[in-house]
Amino acid sequence: MLDVKRMVILRDLAQHGKVTAVADLHGVTPSAVSQQLRALESEAGASLMRREGRGLRLTAAGAALAAECEHVLAALERAEGAVRALDDDLSGELSIGCAPSALGPVAAPLVAELARRHPLLRPRIVQAEPEDAVPRLRRRELDLVVTYHYHLLGEPPAIGTTSVPLFDDPLCLALPEALRPAVAREGLAALRDHAWISAPAPSSCREMLLHACRNAGFTPRIEHDCGDLRGALWLVATGHAVTILPKLLCDGPPPGTAILTLPGRGRTIEALVRTGAKAQPAIAATLATLAALGAPAPSGGRASGPQDAGGAGLSGP
Helix, strand or coil: CCCHHHHHHHHHHHHHCCHHHHHHHHCCCHHHHHHHHHHHHHHHCCCCEEEECCEEEECHHHHHHHHHHHHHHHHHHHHHHHHHCCCCCCCEEEEEEECHHHHHHHHHHHHHHHHHHCCCEEEEEEECCHHHHHHHHHCCCCCEEEEEEECCCCCCCCCCEEEEEEEEECEEEEEEHHHHHHHHHHHHHHHCCCEEEECCCCCHHHHHHHHHHHHCCCCCEEEEECCCCCCHHHHHHCCCCEEEEEHHHCCCCCCCEEEEECCCCCEEEEEEEECCCCCCHHHHHHHHHHHHHCCCCCCCCCCECHHHHCCCCCCCC
């Protein structure tokens, strides 16, 4: 019988390509990873890897077994859900990863509503960007993730996860009020010579900004790296920088800041769960609560309609 945990290590080797990367992912030594892989070869009765230089490459048998890992994990998630569904006591801890921009508008109402609907369920909110949250979900450190994806980037859900869309969050151009007329005339290209603010790399928010500006015919001059993107509005208010932000981050801008909603689809706020886990009672209850909450109500801020962005449209699927 094949050991599932060892199959996961093989799957991760297929994805990351290096034993050291897999060791870092699992918090063990490279020698421990190698030992588990050798044990899996013995269980499979086949050669799963071959050494190539200083690294390892999967054989055809290894690649085939790694590809089956997600099916096995999904089946185990469904089996666990079937067992737990027989227990009417919806209780225990549920670890929920949440993108920083969704903490206020999504996570806070979720915690309050779960306390009302399911008082014995204990949601634990963990702030995490998608780059960190998704690997933790796959490692079972998180049970569910509230995250997002940008339509400009066209990235599918991570392997081994299932996406449940919650609501759309448009993109907004944040700029000094004095630049509004130029953008109305020329679109995003009017800002080609200005300083830009972006999330630090690597980040899907940064990739989105770069992609949007390149679609408008220029590469932005990013002068400010800002992990707190809501705080970036205060840099914009100085009159010396511009940025693109999701609308969820644009409520209550400081004086002198114009917020122009860009046409087209921006990003989707979504819940991610491990494939096969949607039927687990606690996860199903949380997804149902998120669906019932729906999109946050408009903040009443100064966001303008798509027409105010002039020709600053972003192309996308």
